[in-house]
Amino acid sequence: MASACGRTGSSAVLDREAAGQAPSDETLLQSIVAGDKHALRMLVARHNVRLYRFLLCFLKDESIAEELANEVFLDVWRQAARYEGRSQVSTWLLAIARHKALSALARRPIEQLDERAAERIEDPTDNPEVTMQTLQRSEILLACLTRLPPAHREIIDLVYYHEKSIKSLSVTTAIPRFRQIDRFRLM
Numbered sequence: 001m002a003s004a005c006g007r008t009g010s011s012a013v014l015d016r017e018a019a020g021q022a023p024s025d026e027t028l029l030q031s032i033v034a035g036d037k038h039a040l041r042m043l044v045a046r047h048n049v050r051l052y053r054f055l056l057c058f059l060k061d062e063s064i065a066e067e068l069a070n071e072v073f074l075d076v077w078r079q080a081a082r083y084e085g086r087s088q089v090s091t092w093l094l095a096i097a098r099h100k101a102l103s104a105l106a107r108r109p110i111e112q113l114d115e116r117a118a119e120r121i122e123d124p125t126d127n128p129e130v131t132m133q134t135l136q137r138s139e140i141l142l143a144c145l146t147r148l149p150p151a152h153r154e155i156i157d158l159v160y161y162h163e164k165s166i167k168s169l170s171v172t173t174a175i176p177r178f179r180q181i182d183r184f185r186l187m
Helices: 010-018 025-033 037-059 062-082 089-106 114-121 127-145 150-161 164-175 176-186
Strands: none
Touching: 025 037, 025 062, 025 089, 037 062, 037 089, 037 150, 062 089, 089 164, 114 127, 150 164
């Protein structure tokens, strides 16, 4: 008979769900490595909207953003064992998405971002009041953000909209100077 400590994969995810606790992203990844499709569905449900919005800001094409978001999760299914735990799972997912977006942009001519399309994407966790307040705030911020260079817009998007730390920003964007800033902040 298996002990509770020996459980891995889907049984660990199901045990946490039954206890009313949402499994962590790291637990979901461990279950995905063990082949648990339910864990992948949970990870997709948790991060799909955020990844899609992030990709849409890069690509300005809803269908390509949706396709690349699906590719990110397909990569997660195939390569979950490669996650090393050096950053949050959400940061790892955004780094994969960013790489895919940059590759897609390199294959096609550069177009301007359609910020209004990104505004219309509803987050299923928002209620109508929160959505209205977010849209009003977004209109003001987008007017300011459109004046920034694309690299600066990306950094602001990651820090404020995706709540990434400077350390995870350094991992996602592969910009070494953020690593130096983070070291000074820790001193």
